[in-house]
Amino acid sequence: MVEMRKPILVSEAVRLVMEHSYLGGTDTIPLEHTYGRILAEPIIAKHDVPSFDRSPYDGFAVRAKDTEGAFGDNRIPFTVIGEIGAGHVATSGIGPREAYRIMTGAPIPDNANAVVMLEQTTEGKDRFTLRKPFSEGENISFKGEDAKEGELLVKSGAFIHPGTIALLATSGYATVKVAKRPVVGILSTGTELLNVSDELVPGKIRNSNGPMIAAQLTRMGLGYKSYGMQEDDLDACTEVVRKALIETDVLITTGGVSVGDYDHLPAIYERLGAKVLFNKVAMRPGSVTTVAVLGKKLLFGLSGNPSACFTGFELFARPAILGMQGANTPYMPRMQAILGEDFGKPNPFTRFIRAFWEMTSEGIVAVPAGFNKSNAVSSIARGNCLIALPSGTRGYTAGTHVDILLLGSEQGVSEWVL
Amino acid sequence: MVEMRKPILVSEAVRLVMEHSYLGGTDTIPLEHTYGRILAEPIIAKHDVPSFDRSPYDGFAVRAKDTEGAFGDNRIPFTVIGEIGAGHVATSGIGPREAYRIMTGAPIPDNANAVVMLEQTTEGKDRFTLRKPFSEGENISFKGEDAKEGELLVKSGAFIHPGTIALLATSGYATVKVAKRPVVGILSTGTELLNVSDELVPGKIRNSNGPMIAAQLTRMGLGYKSYGMQEDDLDACTEVVRKALIETDVLITTGGVSVGDYDHLPAIYERLGAKVLFNKVAMRPGSVTTVAVLGKKLLFGLSGNPSACFTGFELFARPAILGMQGANTPYMPRMQAILGEDFGKPNPFTRFIRAFWEMTSEGIVAVPAGFNKSNAVSSIARGNCLIALPSGTRGYTAGTHVDILLLGSEQGVSEWVL
Numbered sequence: 013m014v015e016m017r018k019p020i021l022v023s024e025a026v027r028l029v030m031e032h033s034y035l036g037g038t039d040t041i042p043l044e045h046t047y048g049r050i051l052a053e054p055i056i057a058k059h060d061v062p063s064f065d066r067s068p069y070d071g072f073a074v075r076a077k078d079t080e081g082a083f084g085d086n087r088i089p090f091t092v093i094g095e096i097g098a099g100h101v102a103t104s105g106i107g108p109r110e111a112y113r114i115m116t117g118a119p120i121p122d123n124a125n126a127v128v129m130l131e132q133t134t135e136g137k138d139r140f141t142l143r144k145p146f147s148e149g150e151n152i153s154f155k156g157e158d159a160k161e162g163e164l165l166v167k168s169g170a171f172i173h174p175g176t177i178a179l180l181a182t183s184g185y186a187t188v189k190v191a192k193r194p195v196v197g198i199l200s201t202g203t204e205l206l207n208v209s210d211e212l213v214p215g216k217i218r219n220s221n222g223p224m225i226a227a228q229l230t231r232m233g234l235g236y237k238s239y240g241m242q243e244d245d246l247d248a249c250t251e252v253v254r255k256a257l258i259e260t261d262v263l264i265t266t267g268g269v270s271v272g273d274y275d276h277l278p279a280i281y282e283r284l285g286a287k288v289l290f291n292k293v294a295m296r297p298g299s300v301t302t303v304a305v306l307g308k309k310l311l312f313g314l315s316g317n318p319s320a321c322f323t324g325f326e327l328f329a330r331p332a333i334l335g336m337q338g339a340n341t342p343y344m345p346r347m348q349a350i351l352g353e354d355f356g357k358p359n360p361f362t363r364f365i366r367a368f369w370e371m372t373s374e375g376i377v378a379v380p381a382g383f384n385k386s387n388a389v390s391s392i393a394r395g396n397c398l399i400a401l402p403s404g405t406r407g408y409t410a411g412t413h414v415d416i417l418l419l420g421s422e423q424g425v426s427e428w429v430l
Numbered sequence: 431m432v433e434m435r436k437p438i439l440v441s442e443a444v445r446l447v448m449e450h451s452y453l454g455g456t457d458t459i460p461l462e463h464t465y466g467r468i469l470a471e472p473i474i475a476k477h478d479v480p481s482f483d484r485s486p487y488d489g490f491a492v493r494a495k496d497t498e499g500a501f502g503d504n505r506i507p508f509t510v511i512g513e514i515g516a517g518h519v520a521t522s523g524i525g526p527r528e529a530y531r532i533m534t535g536a537p538i539p540d541n542a543n544a545v546v547m548l549e550q551t552t553e554g555k556d557r558f559t560l561r562k563p564f565s566e567g568e569n570i571s572f573k574g575e576d577a578k579e580g581e582l583l584v585k586s587g588a589f590i591h592p593g594t595i596a597l598l599a600t601s602g603y604a605t606v607k608v609a610k611r612p613v614v615g616i617l618s619t620g621t622e623l624l625n626v627s628d629e630l631v632p633g634k635i636r637n638s639n640g641p642m643i644a645a646q647l648t649r650m651g652l653g654y655k656s657y658g659m660q661e662d663d664l665d666a667c668t669e670v671v672r673k674a675l676i677e678t679d680v681l682i683t684t685g686g687v688s689v690g691d692y693d694h695l696p697a698i699y700e701r702l703g704a705k706v707l708f709n710k711v712a713m714r715p716g717s718v719t720t721v722a723v724l725g726k727k728l729l730f731g732l733s734g735n736p737s738a739c740f741t742g743f744e745l746f747a748r749p750a751i752l753g754m755q756g757a758n759t760p761y762m763p764r765m766q767a768i769l770g771e772d773f774g775k776p777n778p779f780t781r782f783i784r785a786f787w788e789m790t791s792e793g794i795v796a797v798p799a800g801f802n803k804s805n806a807v808s809s810i811a812r813g814n815c816l817i818a819l820p821s822g823t824r825g826y827t828a829g830t831h832v833d834i835l836l837l838g839s840e841q842g843v844s845e846w847v848l
Binding site: 101113118130159165173178180183185205212214215224231243273345347390392394422425 | 461462464465466473477479480481482486488513515516517518519531533534535536537548571575576577583584591592593594595596597598599600601602603604620621622623625626627628629630632633634635636637638639640641642643644645646648649661662688689690691692693734735736740763764765766784788789793794801803804805806807808809810811812813814836837838839840841843
């Protein structure tokens with residue numbers, strides 16, 4: 013008899029996966045290697061930013077009170093007593109109607125409290141005149157205006173992007189504490205699989221899931237251990253999975269999770285004593301997506317169908333791998349779009365359609381990226397998002413507002429809402 | 431006298447940069463290293479996908495005409511004459527009321543033209559009964575339904591993402607022709623600069639632009655050559671730039687492009703005979719952004735102010751580097767958002783504000799990411815987009831619809847429209 017599996021909601025599946033994504037350790041690494049890592053410490057301003065009052069322009073540092081009354085032909089003259097380049101400090105303060113020539117980024121000299129931009133003066137060699145007054149603090153970048161010493165600037169758990177790195181550099185973080193990345197293994201199962209370099213033979217297809225998942229991990233900045241391909245042989249597969257689980261924190265397999273006679277993953281989970289969190293999700297494609305846990309290790313049993321495999325990775329494996337790093341925004345960004353064409357299939361389950369979004373004069377429009385079946389490959393190549401269609405509907409017409417999830421977006425969001 | 435520079439529009443600056451982004455060569459590399467590269471050949475289906483009619487389910491392959499008349503109690507019995515696992519081929523065709531047990535992905539045997547799902551049967555050991563008719567072609571994945579042999583699947587110039595890799599694998603591209611990546615150098619100039627590991631001293635700041643640009647390049651999948659930091663010394667800087675231009679295709683410098691006495695980049699361009707494409711852009715921050723060209727090499731003179739530097743890279747250097755690889759979508763994706771708070775500053779020039787967008791119950795809302803000046807660092811760390819406010823306005827109120835450009839998005843768009 014066919015095993016009857018009870019499908020769970022996508023949101024429940026996500027919840028279960030995240031609940032079993034155990035936090036790994038931390039690494040302290042040089043700043044220049046931190047792009048794409050997850051912060052395992054908050055960024056705290058170690059000093060005021062800027063750390064001194066400075067000039068945001070090339071110009072002259074003056075005392076505002078000396079500029080009072082300057083107007084049109086009633087120009088006020090100033091004597092230039094020196095020059096302050098960026099990186100230098102004035103040797104003295106300034107007196108009445110004195111000024112320092114000052115460069116962008118240079119510290120404001122003592123007594124000065126305004127900066128006159130170069131183009132606001134009529135300049136001679138050692139003197140200039142002004143025809144408008146300046147107020148106290150005008151054109152000054154104040155100490156601490158960007159950040160105050162001790163201020164929490166970025167929380168632990170944040171994704172480290174170029175802007176984060178600029179802030180870490182400014183704050184003197186030559187090394188940074190980041191989350192360890194889990195070691196992820198990939199195993200493709202199926203007697204039908206050929207290597208990419210193999211010629212096609214009847215009944216066989218090339219393994220596309222293995223390279224695809226490798227790239228999905230690469231996109232996340234992770235390396236991977238490849239366990240290659242295995243035919244549908246229970247004993248042989250069990251041994252590979254057993255070995256892989258010694259060497260990895262997460263094992264992603266493709267194929268073998270359905271209820272067919274050659275679907276051995278369920279038996280393998282049983283043999284190894286792994287606890288199956290779910291083996292059916294109320295979604296298309298990828299309803300057979302299975303996730304099991306053994307100790308603190310996660311086993312993702314993704315469908316052998318490429319579109320289903322792709323979707324299963326993005327919906328479950330990706331946030332879990334981020335969760336294991338303590339990431340506070342592990343989910344794909346969501347936004348609303350206008351459905352660009354009719355989608356006639358009914359949706360007994362939530363449907364995730366590989367799609368392409370773009371901004372148009374009508375707003376954000378998302379169009380299914382072509383041939384739509386769980387075994388489709390071409391549509392994964394053409395998509396930049398997933399349209400999420402709720403279950404319980406009879407199809408959608410063009411113009412409907414739908415949710416889309418952005419693929420390949422560096423930063424994510426903190427909540428799963430579908 | 432202060433040199434008067436004529437600002438050009440952002441769109442014109444983008445056009446000029448792209449016009450001078452010369453296409454480099456190509457590399458042929460193993461499929462597993464192609465993530466993030468730009469395709470230098472189209473992906474053509476080398477065979478139909480699927481390459482044979484196959485079963486999308488576990489079930490029984492039958493002749494549709496044998497199922498005619500099946501209804502409720504009028505069950506029709508079938509004899510199972512064999513089994514076809516994925517990767518195997520049936521040893522014979524089927525005759526009247528015969529069936530093969532067939533697994534997902536297995537080829538349809540001769541004469542069969544429908545698949546009965548396992549759960550649609552009442553199954554015995556070697557036989558089963560049906561209580562509904564099946565039509566010809568029902569539950570069959572047809573040869574070529576995903577792609578036809580010879581079909582153009584993805585154009586040359588596309589960004590290679592995991593879905594592209596799945597398609598390349600399916601089509602047997604064990605090696606792929608991709609665009610060579612330009613060699614990019616980074617040089618930070620400014621006497622005020624300290625290394626990240628240095629203690630602060632009066633008048634000095636740590637170099638944040640160098641590490642930031644390195645990360646902006648890493649985000650694009652590129653390596654970089656670092657030329658470290660240089661004080662504002664014309665001769666020394668000239669020599670470093672001269673050397674860097676021998677070793678790189680693109681040189682990104684920070685600082686030294688304004689009109690101050692220590693801004694040496696303009697003189698360096700002149701000494702080297704580089705043609706300045708523009709040295710002032712009608713934008714904030716980063717109006718001093720300068721781009722020059724020497725032969726086929728591009729020199730980006732970015733502002734020393736971190737926010738301006740960041741923005742200059744994303745607006746100009748990023749698309750140019752993609753353009754040099756023949757990328758057909760080199761620009762940041764744009765979308766509309768609701769401005770989440772008042773932005774009071776007038777905009778004599780187009781303004782790009784580091785901001786944070788998120789989906790809310792009101793739609794997509796973008797909020798400036800804090801302290802907003804060209805020398806700000808903290809806001810770059812907090813942002814996930816740039817709000818683009820057109821010039822010629824007196825500030826904006828919350829609720830206005832504004833354009834935003836998405837940062838850190840893997841795939842871009844083909845046109846610059848701001």
